[in-house]
Amino acid sequence: MSLSSPSCLFIRLIQRHTHITSRKCSTQSVLTKEVGKNAVVILNRPKVLNSMNVDLQKNVYKTLMDLQNKKSLIVMKGAGDRAFSSGGDLVLLKEAGLKQDWVYTNEMIIYLNANMHLIRNYKMPIIALMNGITMGGGAGYSVNSRFRVATEKTKFAMPEVKVGFLPNASATYFFHRTIGHLGYYLALTGSTIIGPDVLRAGFATHYCNHSDLPLLEEELLNCSSDRSNNAVLDTFCQKDIPELTLQPVMDKINKCFSESTVESIFTKLRDDGSPWARDTLNLMEKYSPSSLKVILKQLQKGKGMSWLECLNMEYNLTVNFYKFKDSYEGTRVVLQDKNDTPKWDPPNLADVTEELVEKHFERNSQEECNKLIKEIESS
Structure with a gap:
């Protein structure tokens, strides 16, 4: 895919990294501890579960660019003991969208993608300590790291639906x-x-006890080669892992969620009738019909796509979602007015047309993206 494509905006901004890394931003949202040839990068917003705002995203990019070619190994973790990162700060994104502050909204998306691209292609090993809540963008940071260490406290999800x-x-x-x-x-x-x-599902590469993390981190920071990195991980991490908790219902998951429409998934769940199926159906029936249909189409379109093609599609999807009401309504009900009932638009699956679903996948125009680049670089 050509780098002139609007959906490759984050790649075009990566190519301007000298400008990006010189931008003014707080140094407190990301902390760095250097130990010889190695370093720890800490996502430092513990009061909000290390959720990501634009400032944190910029600082992650700046920090990793500064450390690249200088260090042999990077350990990435969240501040405190509750979360690696809960992902993007959705309340801030909602507020920006309501003010039509598209520069802030787009910066969040662009820097998230730029950081994941950098982490995935980093020259030195990045070891993500996935302790506590690891969700949304936090899941993206960790899964794209070379090594991912889960613990018994890891809670991994993409809960955006x-x-x-x-x-x-x-x-x-x-x-x-x-x-x-x-x-x-x-x-x-x-x-x-x-x-x-998290390990059984393939999202982590290693699993160790939470209580062993401080010593694991210390030993990793004293490593001098890839071979010693692997030896340390093998020493601390467990090999005897129990089967996936969902294994008893995996046949049901495969049968129901291989259906081609949300309506047919619902039908399969109703026909199954087991407690698991009833609970799953009751859960999904509460969600935005538009969101459910777009997510299913997203996964169907993404099958067979390259990593970069998936990110290009996600960029357009994310930008376009903020042109519709449901993401604002969902954030309000789940994160703010927690006792309220969401008023989805449209309210029913039958009202979510294929045309409406496809609008979420529309590519942003070249003119819009060029304007956005100028606004971001001058802000």
């Missing part, structure tokens, strides 16, 4: 690389998997 949004952060790609149709199930229900299940 719960707020009338879509899973991005390369979820289109990595949900196709897990067991059976588990990715479809996780995307369409927003369900959380915990601890060793």
